[in-house]
Amino acid sequence: MRFNNVYNSVWPNEGRSRRLTNGWTLAIGDQNLQVSVPFVWEDLGVDKRIEGPAKLDLTFDARPMPGRRYWLKFDGANYYLSTCLNGVELGSHEGIWDDFAFEITDAIKEHNVLEVEVIKNGGPTYPVPDVLSGFLPYVSTTFGGLWRDVWLIETGQAVIKDLFIRKNRKVEAQGDFDELIVETSEPTEWPNMRSIEVKALKNGEVGHIATYPLAVSDAKPKGARLSLNGKEFIFRGILHWGWTAKSAGPERDPKAFENKLLAIKASGYNGVKFCLWAPPNELFDVCDRLGMLVWMELPLWQIRIADEERVLQECARIVRRLRRHPSIVLWTLGCEMRDMPKGFLKRLYRLVRQMTGxxxxxxxxxxxxxxxxxxDEPADFYDYHLYGDLHHQPQLFSSFGIGLRKPKPWLQGEFNDCEVYRSIGDAWWSSKDEAVNPVGIRWLHNAPYQNERIEAVGLSGLEEQMRQSSERQSRFMYQTAIQRIRSLPQLAGYVTTSIEDTPIAANGFLDDEGRPRLASACNQELALLLDTERAREWIAGGDRPIEVNPHTAFASSQRLIAIGASNGGADLLRGELTVEVIGAEDGNARKVKKVSIKPGVSHLTEMVVAWPNKEGVAQVLASFQSNDLSVSDQWLVSIFERDLPSDFALYDPESALGFLAHNAENSRTLVATRWDERIVRHLKEGGSALYVQSGATGLPADHLPFWRECFRLTPEGVSESVAIDDSNQGAYLDVSTDRAFIPDRCAQKLETKLSPILMRVDARTYALHYYVFEANVGKGCLIATTLALGNTPFGRSLLRKFVARIALR
Structure with a gap:
């Protein structure tokens, strides 16, 4: 396979490279603007629907010297660029993410006129799915312009176009030279680095001096683990799609990016995944310097490949630009791809392997x-995106385990997106003006309508309550999902979604001020983990597992508290473990133990705790202390009484509430699991009913996630007798459901007004559903719920609460 245009760039020449930044004019549509490079024209108020062509002009002076060579280098332009200097056509280029150069030795003068034409992707000329657009257009918009620097570079007759030093210190260079002189220097292990000089000579004269970051960074699989320079590690990364609120173009400000990295690093992350984009080298330089691991993913997503060679060429140019950075430890060649041409991914895999080693x-x-x-896709590690709802995660993680398959590192390339309410304000993506905020190729376009939808469903004025409720839910989701995945012995790494909010989802780890909004203890190199006892029940002639919720318990019961650890480093840790349970039967239970924590997952200790005979909330506190490390975490346990009232009639053809004891078949209080004439007649005759819907039939309901892409809200004014306390989000694992009532359709079917008790708010569309509502139907009173009110502590508590409520009506 020959790549004729992979090396059509040029390495900066020390002391002989000049940025062409100021003095540009831009003509696009009906606008003529003065601009500085780099820029994207959408940030200047240009209609985002315009693909171009944009015309750029620059006059600049130079002092061309005989015997010297001159180059015009573009670090990045989107998407198609053609250019001429002093009337001499230099050529054209297609691509967003690679750099490229033209030799201008024969065209440059003392006074120069540079003309550039640019057409961006996303229009009819270069549709988003036809080129390597990445994911940014799907969360934001397309962008056009010279989004990275433009350089005038002077060299001698010798020139270095590309330079790569392999792990075995073999120097590979492309260009025009007779000899390379490489500075002798012993490489250090990354993240320690040093720069060396590489000189290119022709006819005995030095024509080009390049600097190269030299560091040993040998990342490889070690069985089912990851290893870097011989030391095992767990990749704890955060997803970055290239989005930044500061621009319609990709993230490109090194200082702003460094501030984000410092914030996530302080929160326990050791890596970042550049998902479906290729950042500027300056951002990789920050990662190199800070010791942040990088997972680099090429920008192939939902791409229509008409010309395999063109795509392979462009991918090769991207890899060429990035491969020198020692922070890159993982590569993926695209994301969630299907229906790819046969053999294409194997060719691309071999290409990246050959180019990077x-x-x-x-x-x-x-x-x-x-x-x-x-x-048969080639892969050196397992990589899944298991965005499971929280109550389905244990089974999901288990079903995708390695089992008897080939041992390779097992990673979650994306997971654990926790969405919250956020105020949109006057951001550009809140505009309804298509020129400012076009739908483009986005499948979600909700921000412009957020405030009016909130008002339409009656949630205006509850913004602060929505923020608090959604963040409380997200913090629990984040902690639980990470601790669950870190409990898996097969785990080699994970990536959480995402670094900051985007126009399509408020699931950022950092808020709009750059502050972490989620917990960090579970994400540190050493994380403490909570586990509990196992349980089963006999159903239909056989055993079935019961998922024991460690966050709830019955009063006067016992609980096994098991504490483990996930050591994401390479060192054996020795220190003192302290476990304390606040709110146990005899006050506080405490255990102190000397422990050694090996890399990977370890059991540390366990204790049996007796809970008091009354309701309340207990805390489990765990801490590890050594001479140079202190780690702690905590978990809430809600304690509920087991007793239930029995003076009600039970209508349970769905066999969902078989654990209930009842002794009043003719009671005016009915508990039912099927909506039919019996419950309707009972209500019309003045009876009260609790209706528990578990399936698709019954009252109108939608099939929806309980944890993801939503948050729960208790409306103001709900009677204390039925209000649901959500301070311990873990209790909801007892009653998680996949269905929620459609309010207007339920009201229409029941011919009455509904009073919500627990609502579901979609965090993207702000559509409103009810998990629990109360209504007067006929002469009777109804409480209806889709919550899974099973034989669990919280499930029984809600049953008791709801039955007591309707019994009084």
Whole structure:
């Protein structure tokens, strides 16, 4: 396979490189603007629907010297660029993410006129799915312009176009030279680095001096683990799609990016995944310097490949630009791909392996198994995107375990998106003006309508309550999902979604001020983990597992408290473990133990706790202390009484509430699991009913996630007798459901007004559903719920609460 245009760039020449920043004029549409490079024209108020062509002009002076060579280098332009200097056509280029250069030795003068034409992707000329657009257009918009620097570079007759030093210190260079002189220097282990000089000579004269970051960074699989320079590690990364609120273009400000990295690093992350974009080298320089691991993913997503060679060429140019950075430890060649041309991913995998020498490359982030790709896709590690709702995660993680398959590192390339309420304000993506905020190729376009939807469903004035409720739910989701995945012995790494909010979702780890909004203890190199006892029940002639919720318990019961650890580093840790349970039967239970924590997952200790005979909230506190490390975490346990009233009639054809004892078949209080004439007649005759709906039939309901992309809200004014306390979000694991009532359709069917008790608010569309509502139907009183009111502590508590409420009506 020959790549004729992979090396059509040029390495900066020390002391002989000049940025062409100021003095540009831009003509696009009916606008003529003065601009500085780099820029994207959408940030200047240009209609975002315009693809171009944009005309750029620059006059600049130079002092061309005989015997010297001159180059015009573009670090990045989107998408198509053609250019001429002093009337001489230099050529054209297609691509967003690679750099490129033209030799201008024969065209440059003392006074120069540079003309550039640019057409961006996203229009009819270069549709988003036809080129390597990445994911940014799907969360934001397309962008056009010279989004990275433009350089005038002077060299001698010798020139270096590309330079790469492999792990074995073999120097590979492309260009025009007779000899290379490489500075002798012993490399250090990354994150320690040093720069060396590489000189290119022709006819005995030095024509080009390049600097190269030299560091040993040898990342590879070690069985089912990851290893860097011989030391095992767990990749704890955060997802970055290239979005930044400061621009319609990709993140490109090194200082702003560094501030974000410092915030996530302080919160326990050791890596970042550049998902479906190729950042500027200056951002990689920050990662190199801070010791932040990088997972680099090429910008292939939902792409229509008409010309395999063109795509391979462009991917090769991106890899060429980035491969020198020692922070890159993982490569994926695209994301959630299906229906790819046969053999294409194998060719791309071999190309990246040959160009980088990396032994940690996966063809398809998300995996062929999950996204119906080709099962023979080459991959050095397992990579899944298991965005499971919280109550389905244990089974989901288990079903995608390694089992008897080939031992390779097992990673979650994306997971754990926790969405919250956020105020949109006057951001550009809140505009309804298509020129400012076009729908483009986005499948979600809700921000412009957020405030009016909130008003339409009656939530105006509850913004602060929505913020608090959604953040409380998200903090629990974040902690629980990470601790669950870190409890898996097979885990080699994970990536949480995402670094900051985007126009389509408020699931950022950092808020709009750059502050972490989620917990961090579970994400540190050493994380303490909570586990509990196992349980089963006999159903239909056989045993079935019961998922014991460690966050709830029955009063006067016992609980096994098991504490483990996930050591994401390479060192054996020795210190003192303290476990304390506040709110146990005899006050506080406490255990102190000397422990040694090996890399990976370890059991540390366990204790049996007796709970008091009254309701309340207990705390489990765990801490590890050594000479140079202190780690702690805590968990809430809600304690509920087991007793239930029995003076009600039970109508349970769905066999959902078989654990209930009842002794009043003719009671005016009915508990039912099927909506039919019996419950309707009972209500019309003045009876009271609790209706528990578990399936699709009954009252109108939608099939929806309980934890993801939403938050729960208790409306103001709900009677204390039925209000649901959500201070311990873990209690909701007892009653998590996949269905929620459609309010207007239920009201229409019941021919009455509904009073919500627990609502579901969609965090993206702000559509409103009810998990629990109360209504007067006929002469009777109804409480209806889709919550899974099973034989669990919180489930029984809600049953008791709801039955007591309707019994009084």
């Amino acid at each position: 990396s032994r940690l490359i996966a063809s398809n982030s998300g995996g062929a198994e999950a996204y119906h790709g080709r099962l």
